[in-house]
Amino acid sequence: MINTVYRLIAPRQIRSDFVDLTIDDERVIIRPTYLSICAADQRYYTGSRGRVVMKQKLPMALIHEGVGEVVYDPKGEYEVGTKVVMIPNTPMEKDDVIKANYLRSSRFRASGFDGFMQNVVSMRRDLIIPFTLDPEIAVLLELTSVGMNAVETFKKHAHERKHAIGVWGNGNVGFVTSLILRKAFPDAKLYVFGVQERKNRYFSFADETFLINDIPEDLKLDHAFECVGGRGSEAAINQIIDLINPQGTINLMGVSENPVAINTRMVLEKGLTLLGNSRSNYDDFKKSVDFMEEYDDVRDYLSTIISEIVDIKTTKDMIKAFENDSNNDFKTVMKWDI
Numbered sequence: 001m002i003n004t005v006y007r008l009i010a011p012r013q014i015r016s017d018f019v020d021l022t023i024d025d026e027r028v029i030i031r032p033t034y035l036s037i038c039a040a041d042q043r044y045y046t047g048s049r050g051r052v053v054m055k056q057k058l059p060m061a062l063i064h065e066g067v068g069e070v071v072y073d074p075k076g077e078y079e080v081g082t083k084v085v086m087i088p089n090t091p092m093e094k095d096d097v098i099k100a101n102y103l104r105s106s107r108f109r110a111s112g113f114d115g116f117m118q119n120v121v122s123m124r125r126d127l128i129i130p131f132t133l134d135p136e137i138a139v140l141l142e143l144t145s146v147g148m149n150a151v152e153t154f155k156k157h158a159h160e161r162k163h164a165i166g167v168w169g170n171g172n173v174g175f176v177t178s179l180i181l182r183k184a185f186p187d188a189k190l191y192v193f194g195v196q197e198r199k200n201r202y203f204s205f206a207d208e209t210f211l212i213n214d215i216p217e218d219l220k221l222d223h224a225f226e227c228v229g230g231r232g233s234e235a236a237i238n239q240i241i242d243l244i245n246p247q248g249t250i251n252l253m254g255v256s257e258n259p260v261a262i263n264t265r266m267v268l269e270k271g272l273t274l275l276g277n278s279r280s281n282y283d284d285f286k287k288s289v290d291f292m293e294e295y296d297d298v299r300d301y302l303s304t305i306i307s308e309i310v311d312i313k314t315t316k317d318m319i320k321a322f323e324n325d326s327n328n329d330f331k332t333v334m335k336w337d338i
């Protein structure tokens with residue numbers, strides 16, 4: 001069977017390619033229904049990854065956040081029409097100690113190989129999870145799973161005093177991570193730090209929000225999450241180092257193109273732990289499905305960060321979605337009608 005894959009071939013240029021679809025018993029064929037754009041996709045779309053990386057990775061279909069419906073299961077395990085979330089991290093080996101999202105051998109959709117911008121996607125059956133949620137919200141499962149991965153790591157490594165937790169970055173990653181922290185640590189004070197008041201207002205479930213240039217002098221934190229990335233990472237991490245209490249954890253989530261200069265002298269003096277967090281595995285997705293299915297308010301809050309839904313029927317619509325996304329405060333979702 002021939003499939004159509006919508007690949008980025010150069011910054012801001014998407015081409016339809018016809019490719020053979022892999023069909024075997026270990027795969028299930030999924031028709032994407034909703035896809036959402038991540039900052040990582042935007043970096044490829046705009047070419048901000050730089051010429052060398054772009055040359056290595058393109059042509060490549062973007063998007064690693066997506067849900068869809070089963071159109072064909074050779075084993076008959078899933079009924080046609082079953083709603084599933086697709087897991088972009090693709091393990092190539094089993095390891096009992098190291099999580100699959102950290103194994104160097106794992107492959108990741110829309111980073112190492114084609115993402116979900118395809119007519120149908122041939123998914124390994126161990127990389128789909130059925131759900132009953134509204135797919136318009138469920139499209140945020142990958143984003144949620146990334147927050148879940150970080151919060152699970154935090155639970156494992158942080159000391160038990162969790163009176164005050166700070167989240168730097170009032171965007172998508174900051175939002176879902178804060179929401180997960182709110183439910184996991186209902187008694188902790190949850191503080192969110194951002195640059196624009198307009199975006200801080202979305203975080204109504206936090207105890208308080210602050211602008212980074214207007215933080216009370218006596219404010220202290222036991223632990224913090226950095227969800228900024230890019231050029232803002234450096235200022236955010238150094239501000240956290242200044243404000244955090246000794247032996248706290250700094251949970252890093254933002255992706256930066258360039259090395260970040262941080263105040264290691266104070267990391268040493270305060271005995272801080274810096275924890276790296278990237279992507280997510282099957283268990284993080286499963287926990288995210290349960291999390292969204294369990295809490296009505298979580299679904300309501302998540303719906304507030306969908307800035308725009310773009311109906312996709314042509315490659316022109318795909319370009320429109322990516323262009324609009326750069327002006328949207330939060331998520332741009334593509335309703336995949338192609």
Ligand SMILES: NC(=O)C1=CN([C@@H]2O[C@H](COP(=O)(O)OP(=O)(O)OC[C@H]3O[C@@H](n4cnc5c(N)ncnc54)[C@H](OP(=O)(O)O)[C@@H]3O)[C@@H](O)[C@H]2O)C=CC1
Pocket residue numbers: 038039040146168169170171172173174193194195196199212227228229230232233235236252253254255256277278279280329330
């Ligand atoms: N670790 C992982 O697995 C994942 C990492 N990421 C990465 O996380 C980062 C954030 O992604 P996302 O939330 O989608 O991006 P957003 O742009 O939505 O969020 C970043 C937010 O940080 C704010 N900000 C900028 N500078 C500072 C500062 N110094 N202190 C506090 N806040 C600041 C920005 O404000 P303003 O808009 O006003 O400038 C913005 O609201 C990106 O680098 C992304 O690639 C994304 C997904 C998964």
Ligand SMILES: O=C(CO)[C@H](O)[C@H](O)COP(=O)(O)O
Pocket residue numbers: 038039040043064108110111112142146255278279
């Ligand atoms: O968004 C992410 C996961 O949800 C990661 O930031 C993304 O995987 C980074 O990929 P790349 O190395 O291709 O920028």
Ligand SMILES: [Zn+2]
Pocket residue numbers: 038039040064
């Ligand atoms: Zn992402």
